[in-house]
Amino acid sequence: MLDYAVMYSDLVTSNLRLINGIAIHTSGSGPPVVLLHANGGDHHDFDAIVGDLARHATVHALDWPGHGASAAVADPSACGFAELLPAILEQLGEGPFTLIGNSIGGFAALRTAARRPDLVQALVLVNPGGFTPRWPTTFMACRLFGWERFAPVAMRMLPRLYLRRRTPEVGSIRAAAVVGSRDPARVRTFARIWRSFTDPDHDARADARNVDAPVLLIWGTRDPILPWLVDGRRARKMLDRAQVAALPCGHQSFAELPDRFMAEVMEFMGWEDGGR
Amino acid sequence: MRTETPRRGPGSRAGGNHPTRLELLDAAATLAGSEGIDALTVSAITTASGHAKGTFYVHFYDRSELIVELHRQFHDDLFAAIKQETSTLPPGRDRACARIESFLDGCRARPLVRAMLLEARALPEILDLVDDRNTEAATLLEDDLRTITHHPRETAQLLVSATVEVARQELTKGRRLPRLRSALYELIA
Numbered sequence: 001m002l003d004y005a006v007m008y009s010d011l012v013t014s015n016l017r018l019i020n021g022i023a024i025h026t027s028g029s030g031p032p033v034v035l036l037h038a039n040g041g042d043h044h045d046f047d048a049i050v051g052d053l054a055r056h057a058t059v060h061a062l063d064w065p066g067h068g069a070s071a072a073v074a075d076p077s078a079c080g081f082a083e084l085l086p087a088i089l090e091q092l093g094e095g096p097f098t099l100i101g102n103s104i105g106g107f108a109a110l111r112t113a114a115r116r117p118d119l120v121q122a123l124v125l126v127n128p129g130g131f132t133p134r135w136p137t138t139f140m141a142c143r144l145f146g147w148e149r150f151a152p153v154a155m156r157m158l159p160r161l162y163l164r165r166r167t168p169e170v171g172s173i174r175a176a177a178v179v180g181s182r183d184p185a186r187v188r189t190f191a192r193i194w195r196s197f198t199d200p201d202h203d204a205r206a207d208a209r210n211v212d213a214p215v216l217l218i219w220g221t222r223d224p225i226l227p228w229l230v231d232g233r234r235a236r237k238m239l240d241r242a243q244v245a246a247l248p249c250g251h252q253s254f255a256e257l258p259d260r261f262m263a264e265v266m267e268f269m270g271w272e273d274g275g276r
Numbered sequence: 277m278r279t280e281t282p283r284r285g286p287g288s289r290a291g292g293n294h295p296t297r298l299e300l301l302d303a304a305a306t307l308a309g310s311e312g313i314d315a316l317t318v319s320a321i322t323t324a325s326g327h328a329k330g331t332f333y334v335h336f337y338d339r340s341e342l343i344v345e346l347h348r349q350f351h352d353d354l355f356a357a358i359k360q361e362t363s364t365l366p367p368g369r370d371r372a373c374a375r376i377e378s379f380l381d382g383c384r385a386r387p388l389v390r391a392m393l394l395e396a397r398a399l400p401e402i403l404d405l406v407d408d409r410n411t412e413a414a415t416l417l418e419d420d421l422r423t424i425t426h427h428p429r430e431t432a433q434l435l436v437s438a439t440v441e442v443a444r445q446e447l448t449k450g451r452r453l454p455r456l457r458s459a460l461y462e463l464i465a
Contacts, residue, residue, distance in 0.1 A: 016361045016374070027385075044452060051385065069374065168451030176454035 028054025036105025130204025
């Protein structure tokens with residue numbers, strides 16, 4: 001018998017769960033994939049690729065605390081989110097997972113892969129954080145974007161600055177950032193995370209050496225926040241066994257060049273196109 | 277609907293879950309999703325599903341009955357997904373927003389939505405069904421709005437119309453419109 005759910009929707013089922021106050025949006029069926037968005041975004045950042053991914057995998061797109069539909073936490077930080085992730089994966093069950101992480105999500109994914117290898121099958125890192133050199137300019141940027149009076153401006157400005165291609169999804173992400181910048185709770189979370197980037201523990205280099213899982217490193221070469229020639233070079237050096245793809249776009253290649261992003265992921269995961 | 281009394285003649289000879297009927301519906305959904313309601317002719321559907329034209333009339337009285345069935349299935353599926361998605365949330369403004377968000381996201385994920393939301397609404401045979409669906413959606417939202425407004429039912433009806441308008445604009449623009457969604461939620465702030 002034909003399945004009507006399949007007939008009407010590419011996303012076979014869509015389901016919202018709250019695990020420890022963290023919203024997980026699940027769709028599709030197959031091996032489990034977890035999507036981890038960047039600071040200031042939400043699970044909608046991945047909208048351009050979720051449909052394609054859901055044809056091959058069970059996609060869990062989460063909202064970090066204080067983002068999207070998730071409850072805020074008192075002290076959000078990059079390292080805090082990285083420590084949170086294994087517990088979420090354990091509660092999701094049916095691992096090991098393929099983690100697709102962007103920016104702070106990439107950092108959390110990498111740390112989880114290094115410290116809890118049993119939970120991670122493969123890693124796709126999209127302009128991950130944690131490879132930024134500790135230069136005075138880094139501290140200045142983190143202080144500036146972490147200043148709560150400037151943070152609303154930064155929230156609106158950054159997606160305009162670091163998303164370099166105009167796709168419909170990019171338009172949505174920029175508009176969502178404007179909406180978020182008017183919410184004091186969102187702004188506070190955004191600012192605190194920026195301040196947490198100066199934490200000496202926010203360093204992915206040691207973790208990168210300890211990762212056994214296969215890694216696909218996708219870097220948008222026009223990203224001004226995590227530049228390809230600085231952060232990208234350091235990431236490649238530390239993740240010497242990783243498969244590397246440099247795409248001509250900004251911080252979020254899955255929204256800016258979804259087709260090329262998916263082609264890289266499909267090849268990496270060994271998925272067949274299925275004639276679509 | 278023509279199902280009150282068993283009748284003889286076209287559309288009466290096979291059961292609701294007959295595999296051929298489902299194949300015809302499947303082909304119709306694919307066609308409507310890719311080319312719109314106007315492309316949905318009996319010959320196009322039978323060609324796409326590989327059945328003879330006469331077979332169509334074994335399962336459906338006419339094209340209208342098929343469109344009504346598509347509309348029903350589309351909304352059943354969408355509403356079931358919304359209910360499932362928000363089943364764990366307590367009644368209140370947050371659940372209302374989650375349900376609206378779920379409807380809008382659901383619309384974006386379904387290829388058939390353009391045909392159902394933009395084109396089918398203008399068809400006379402669908403008009404009553406649209407009203408029924410709006411009432412159903414308003415009833416769902418009503419529970420959530422009791423603590424917010426003195427007129428939960430009326431507010432829910434207005435909210436449903438506004439939500440459909442947002443979905444329609446998102447369809448036309450071909451992307452999510454976060455500012456419009458935010459404005460919608462602020463209506464019940």
